[in-house]
Amino acid sequence: MTTFAAARLVLGREIRAKLRDKAFLFSTVSFLLIIIASISIPALIESGATKVAVVDSGSGAALRQAGFEIVAVPDTAAAERLVRDGDVAAAVVPGPRVVALDETPDEVVKALSTAPEVQLLDALGYNPALAIFVPLAIAMLCYLTSLLFGLQIAQSVVEEKATRIVEILVSSVSPRALLAGKVAAMSILAFAQIALLAVVTVVGLTVTGTDAGLLDVLAPALGWFLPFFVLGFVMLATVWAGVGALAARIEDLGSTSGTAQMIVLIPFFAVLFLRDNAAALTALSYFPLSSPMAMPIRIFQEGAAGWEPFVALAILAITAVLLLGVGARIYEGSLLRTNTRTSILAAWKTRPTAG
Amino acid sequence: MTTTVLVVGAVDRSFGDRQVLKDVSFSVAAGRLTGFVGANGAGKTTTMRIILGVLAADSGTVTWRGAPVTRQARQRFGYMPEERGLYPKMAVADQVVYLARLHGLSAADARRRTTALLDRLELGPRAGDLVEKLSLGNQQRVQIAAALVHDPELLVLDEPFSGLDPLAADSVVTVLRERAAAGAAVLFSSHQLELVERLCDDLVIIADGTIRAAGARDELRGRHTLPRYAIEVEADAGWLRDEPGVTIIDLDGARAVLELAPGTDDQQVLRAALAHGQVRSFGPVRPSLAEIFREVIK
Numbered sequence: 001m002t003t004f005a006a007a008r009l010v011l012g013r014e015i016r017a018k019l020r021d022k023a024f025l026f027s028t029v030s031f032l033l034i035i036i037a038s039i040s041i042p043a044l045i046e047s048g049a050t051k052v053a054v055v056d057s058g059s060g061a062a063l064r065q066a067g068f069e070i071v072a073v074p075d076t077a078a079a080e081r082l083v084r085d086g087d088v089a090a091a092v093v094p095g096p097r098v099v100a101l102d103e104t105p106d107e108v109v110k111a112l113s114t115a116p117e118v119q120l121l122d123a124l125g126y127n128p129a130l131a132i133f134v135p136l137a138i139a140m141l142c143y144l145t146s147l148l149f150g151l152q153i154a155q156s157v158v159e160e161k162a163t164r165i166v167e168i169l170v171s172s173v174s175p176r177a178l179l180a181g182k183v184a185a186m187s188i189l190a191f192a193q194i195a196l197l198a199v200v201t202v203v204g205l206t207v208t209g210t211d212a213g214l215l216d217v218l219a220p221a222l223g224w225f226l227p228f229f230v231l232g233f234v235m236l237a238t239v240w241a242g243v244g245a246l247a248a249r250i251e252d253l254g255s256t257s258g259t260a261q262m263i264v265l266i267p268f269f270a271v272l273f274l275r276d277n278a279a280a281l282t283a284l285s286y287f288p289l290s291s292p293m294a295m296p297i298r299i300f301q302e303g304a305a306g307w308e309p310f311v312a313l314a315i316l317a318i319t320a321v322l323l324l325g326v327g328a329r330i331y332e333g334s335l336l337r338t339n340t341r342t343s344i345l346a347a348w349k350t351r352p353t354a355g
Numbered sequence: 356m357t358t359t360v361l362v363v364g365a366v367d368r369s370f371g372d373r374q375v376l377k378d379v380s381f382s383v384a385a386g387r388l389t390g391f392v393g394a395n396g397a398g399k400t401t402t403m404r405i406i407l408g409v410l411a412a413d414s415g416t417v418t419w420r421g422a423p424v425t426r427q428a429r430q431r432f433g434y435m436p437e438e439r440g441l442y443p444k445m446a447v448a449d450q451v452v453y454l455a456r457l458h459g460l461s462a463a464d465a466r467r468r469t470t471a472l473l474d475r476l477e478l479g480p481r482a483g484d485l486v487e488k489l490s491l492g493n494q495q496r497v498q499i500a501a502a503l504v505h506d507p508e509l510l511v512l513d514e515p516f517s518g519l520d521p522l523a524a525d526s527v528v529t530v531l532r533e534r535a536a537a538g539a540a541v542l543f544s545s546h547q548l549e550l551v552e553r554l555c556d557d558l559v560i561i562a563d564g565t566i567r568a569a570g571a572r573d574e575l576r577g578r579h580t581l582p583r584y585a586i587e588v589e590a591d592a593g594w595l596r597d598e599p600g601v602t603i604i605d606l607d608g609a610r611a612v613l614e615l616a617p618g619t620d621d622q623q624v625l626r627a628a629l630a631h632g633q634v635r636s637f638g639p640v641r642p643s644l645a646e647i648f649r650e651v652i653k
Contacts, residue, residue, distance in 0.1 A: 001457075001458075001459045006457060009453070009456050009457055013453055017442070017444070017445065021444075159442075160440075160442075163440045163441065163442065163443060164438040164440030165442060166440065167404075167434075167436040167440060168434060168436060168440060168501065168502075169457065170408075170409050171407040171408065171409050171432070171434040171436075172429065172430060173426075173457050174426065336404075336409060336410070
């Protein structure tokens with residue numbers, strides 16, 4: 001049997017096993033619920049127009065135009081009562097005076113005042129709130145999936161070691177086929193999960209009408225995010241498999257996975273804290289461990305020249321190939337040391353199995 | 356006429372500074388059960404792992420039907436490691452089918468043979484259960500099914516009887532004999548020397564990483580038989596001390612074990628005994644495997 005055919009069998013088993021794994025299903029469902037909640041709850045809250053009590057109907061027109069629901073009341077006392085009871089958010093009484101409970105109702109004040117015209121010379125093409133939210137979301141997505149799926153790869157490797165089935169497996173197929181099948185299966189599952197979440201997000205934003213041109217703005221950044229993410233994920237997947245193979249029992253994972261966790265954690269925080277520093281972000285967008293997060297952010301902020309993502313992607317691809325080699329060697333070197341955890345050095349030096 | 360199929364030739368292997376195999380050579384024939392005997396740490400498991408390609412030899416060769424063993428050839432090997440292992444959260448039949456397919460069987464063949472084998476091992480009703488739900492004895496049977504499902508030409512079993520109750524051990528013995536009768540070569544290691552003695556056709560004895568004896572069981576036994584005789588007479592056997600050419604090894608009233616000097620006629624001794632009275636039994640002492648084992652590992 002060819003390595004490819006063997007890897008395909010391994011891949012099939014891994015995916016079937018994962019789809020029956022309650023922890024995996026639970027995490028997928030939780031992610032879905034979080035996304036649905038974070039899209040639908042603000043939409044629900046914003047659905048009813050804010051009510052404002054008005055005594056003098058003169059200001060009603062301006063308020064109605066600003067989208068408030070007007071409740072006409074006979075006098076100031078009645079207006080104040082409605083405010084106190086919480087039936088309306090604010091009241092406009094003769095004066096004109098704005099009455100509210102414990103907070104200045106800025107929106108109401110704005111609707112009643114005349115503001116000078118503002119002209120922005122370098123306007124952002126999108127809501128400034130997104131400038132904070134989008135980089136955060138991209139970084140979080142990279143970080144969480146690498147960590148969660150990485151740990152699952154490590155766990156599935158160490159499970160085969162702890163149950164000793166690995167010896168039977170390696171006697172019939174090559175360790176490389178095992179590794180390739182496992183990494184491919186986990187990558188497919190990770191991408192499928194993200195695709196599912198993405199589809200739900202897009203559908204949710206469209207249905208609730210929150211979209212407002214958001215997708216058009218995000219499209220180039222997301223288009224680039226995809227290849228960066230895929231390469232970045234595969235690059236680390238083999239490292240995680242190596243980390244799993246170093247452990248002899250599930251309990252060892254805590255200590256053997258430390259390095260891999262740092263590899264994921266440090267770039268994440270670096271991107272998070274340095275994202276407003278243009279020079280630092282540029283550097284991070286080329287460094288292969290952080291480029292899957294930093295480069296899409298730069299593209300989103302329209303700070304990257306057209307050729308830059310290609311160079312960063314090339315660096316990432318070369319690193320991925322190198323790390324695949326390192327991870328595979330550590331994996332093969334430690335796979336059969338089932339008694340105690342293996343040091344990276346010992347795994348590196350171990351001769352691979354025959355033929 | 357036996358056909359040698361597997362030849363282990365001058366294999367060395369060290370772990371760090373410790374050399375665990377020194378110039379290990381022996382062969383395994385098709386259609387025969389070969390027992391691999393040695394103390395703990397003698398090198399049995401390491402040798403078996405090298406045959407299966409799980410470990411690499413430092414030097415030496417392993418050949419199958421005259422050619423170095425390739426991964427292709429190993430697809431036709433069945434292996435049961437000493438440390439048993441199965442996926443605990445996988446159904447019994449799925450697991451056996453998966454391992455069969457890793458050995459190159461088509462999906463349909465793998466299914467068909469798994470069903471037949473599980474029925475044969477009386478596991479049919481448990482085929483859909485998760486492995487972790489089975490008793491240890493049944494898990495062991497699944498393990499055997501996993502080694503046999505692709506109908507291997509060479510079976511390598513590391514301590515197949517450890518942890519088995521006598522009934523289960525008997526069923527394993529039956530299965531191994533069947534496979535050998537069907538032409539497979541079977542190599543198995545065991546501590547249970549009596550069982551090996553009863554079961555195997557050929558023997559390989561290893562101690563401290565070197566092969567101390569190898570060959571057909573009966574031939575080995577003949578080679579290690581000393582000119583010793585056991586006799587049981589009616590009265591005291593003490594007179595034997597005075598017989599020419601006889602050395603008493605053990606004397607216990609009417610029973611004795613003697614060693615005859617070269618050239619001494621055993622029938623002469625028997626006649627002398629009959630002259631002294633009634634003889635209940637007289638015959639050569641055949642060494643047990645345990646005795647041969649103790650002698651060759653010295």
